[in-house]
Amino acid sequence: MASFLSNLFKLTTGTMIAQVVGILLIPVVTRIYSPEFFGVAQLFLSIAAVLVVISSLSYHYVIMLPEKDEDSMNVFVLCIVCILGTSTVASAIFIGFADWFGALFEMPLIADYLIWLPIFVAFSGLFVILNGWLSRKVRYGVLSRGIVMNSVSTRVFQIGGGLITVSPLGLILGSVVGLTLAVLFMLQGLKEDITLLKTVSTRRIRELAVRYREFPLYGNTASLANSMSWELPAFMLAYFFSPTILGYYALAMMAVRLPMTMVGTAISQVFYQKASEEKNLTGGVQTVVQEVHTRLIAVGIFPFILFIILAEDLFTFVFGADWLTAGTYARILAPWLFAVFIVSPITTLFGVLERQKAFLLFEVMTLCAWVVVFSVGGSSGNPLLTLSLFSIGGMLMWGVRSAYLIRESGAGYRGSVLSLTRHLLLSILVSLPLVLAAFLELPFFLLLGIAGISTVAYYLLIFFTDTLVRSEVMGMIQGLIPPEHIDWMKRLGLFR
Template sequence: MSDFIRNIMKLVSGSMIAQIIGILLFPIISRLYSPEDFGVFQLFLSIASIIAIISCLTYHLAIMLPKKNEDSANIVSLCFILLVITSIASGLIFIPLSDEISGFLNTPDLADYLLLLPIVVFLSGLFNVLNYWTSRRIRFGVVAESRIANSLGSRVSQVGIGSYNPSPMGLITGYLTGFFLANILMLGYFKSDIQYFRKVSVHRMKELAIRYKRFPKFSMGSLFVNTFSFQLPPFMLAFYFTSAIVGHYSFANLILALPVTLIGGATSQVFFQKASEVKNENGNFKELVTEVHRKLILIGAFPLIVFMIVGEDLFTFFLGAEWYSAGIYAKILAPWLFIRFMYSPISSIFDILEKQNIELIFNILIICSIFITLFIGGSYNDPILGLMLLSIVGVILWSCANFYLLRISGVQLTHEVRHFVKYLLIAILVSIPLVLVDYLSATIYVILFLSMVLSIAYYIVVIYLDHTLRSKLLGAINAAKK
């Protein structure tokens, strides 16, 4: 377990640096680009993300699973071939239809940027493949460095371009730059892996494609539906409302997703590698799942409460007055994002236990629920109503999926529910002073100061209550003294 936590810390530290860079530049970016710019960027990104995630027919998820590195190298090569084909096909399909697509989404400016779609699909798809191979090789420090390069390259480019000519092109170009730099960094470590790729053959690629056929058969559909479900809100908000509404939603989702990206993403990557390894050894990873799930609960509970209390105040102060609506959206979506934060890192259990068919059913339910809730909001011309319904239904469905993953891993559900309630109550009790200050309409500086003080108080309490965290912290302190 110590290696597991150490690897998570490597990724978290790298992700933390990357996210700190992003957070520091957000106030600049939000003042350079308008909500409309972010709306166009989000719609472009939504299309690219859907294509990129299935560009390898989801064989990239199988990179972790073979016992031999030679077999994994064959899967990587297969993924690269599929990625090239998909990228070219995306250009041939979407570029000729760019006017029709942008017209349907009520965003005419989108047509000007779909020329870049094949490049974005290729670079982001390659990033996924390289991440899984690098994680398999247990180079989590390299993965952390790639995340820093991605964030730094992306945000700095967006600020630089936006200073001269703020438009969706600046946001898209910055996004491309980040992935390009991250991919170059990871490819630089391939020299020591050449011996595995020398044994790549078309025959072996075919054999492994058949061996892991459940991934394109079930995971691809499931992952497509899952990704589409996350990208469906921007599409529907654009269809029923305006690109500005899409921009507010995308920024709210971006800020709320920081913990999911920072902690959840790092934990997910290490969890997949470690759980696959444990399964190959003895088939039982109950303790690992329990440990990860409980840590995610205690980490995410307090930020959830803070966003629900003063979300719009924080958004207005850091991002500017025109992003007030994004803060309202963040308050509404916070409970849903918290459940996603707990679910996302352990969702690879579906792949590890080859339960992709169940995951597909769950994701179909998710996409149906998103469509129905936002359809209701659009019918009443009320984005707030649609997002409220979306958040409520999201909490219910993701909680059910979370419980299912815990159950098939052998974890006691009643124990996890008690653990969840315990830390949520602690977070609520600690945040009571913040509720009073907000009710009294205190200045934003008082709210910020109190939020930081209460955050420190909350994490001191949870570290004291959690024996594993306390022992790790004391061990780190003792090691530093020596």
């Protein structure tokens, strides 16, 4: 795990800034736009997300794998060609049949904004492959600043657009502009690699496309199924319910996934790089899988426990009284999202171990399960029941996926099971004062104070009981402060 946490710290420094700024600005956005407009914007983003996944034919996963940078650059150019082709096709379909899509989801407003879809897809695809290249070159500083720019500029332009005229266009155009600015900034990180473009040739691109053909044949289909499984709730909620219900769901997912995705994506990128490196050096990945997965459980479980307790109060206070229902949705979805958080980073093993067929199988199974869940729940006319079934099913599906990957990596289940059991019990024990305070309906700021004290207590326990986490954290501290200032830490035995 050498340097894993150090690289993760570099990448999450920027993502934490983006997370904080994004969270601070979301309450402004929710007070400008109605749940209905959030619903329209979410449908746009869900359609775009599906197209982005297939835009590079999954060749962006290959960027990290070749030993030679010249081959990676050829794959990078191959991805650009695929992205431009996908955007062109999307332009013809979604602009030409915009009214039909609006009628399909009983949301006529969406037809007016599909003209922006090809642009968003193109820049989203570029953002993804730039992530891959900068991760390969271990330029986490540039990548981190690009993530910050995307998050901050998106919110700023959404707020600015809403102040000019309140409509879904402000939300959609803000996302487009934010992503565009981030991509233009991240392109600067390729300056050192311009000479590699001389090695790009049509012949080599074809050879690499054939060499890694399983990625578009199986990986791309699996990625499409994965994206559909993420976006299907938005499509089904729009179909069975209303834009307002979809808007509540959109905010619930945004509020939980914003910090989770930013940190989780950073972990995934660093893990993918370390797992690929370990596999090339030793032929196996079991060490890094075991160390990372158990620590993800230890670090990630407590915030989700706190969130389940405080979700409705948090949403009402932060986003306004109109968004209480979104807080209820977020509480229901939190257990599933925790499962996603601890498993999602190690799913990059499907690429590292070249298990594209298994990836496809899992994604198709998940997609089929969601179709059944939302058909049953949607037919009941009860969105709470629908989302409850979704959350329970999600925990089961991601649990099975985790078991498969741990087995394939050779890491063994014992460490993960013990870590989950131990830290779940510890989280419940430490959060008992907060549960009692919430039951007594104490003032919200007092609840936050108790939550803060509980958080400090939990992570101090983790710090002093997990030797690997302690040594990595202390190693980073040693690199950040002068040696003469850490003598007292050594006397306390913190560096043992």
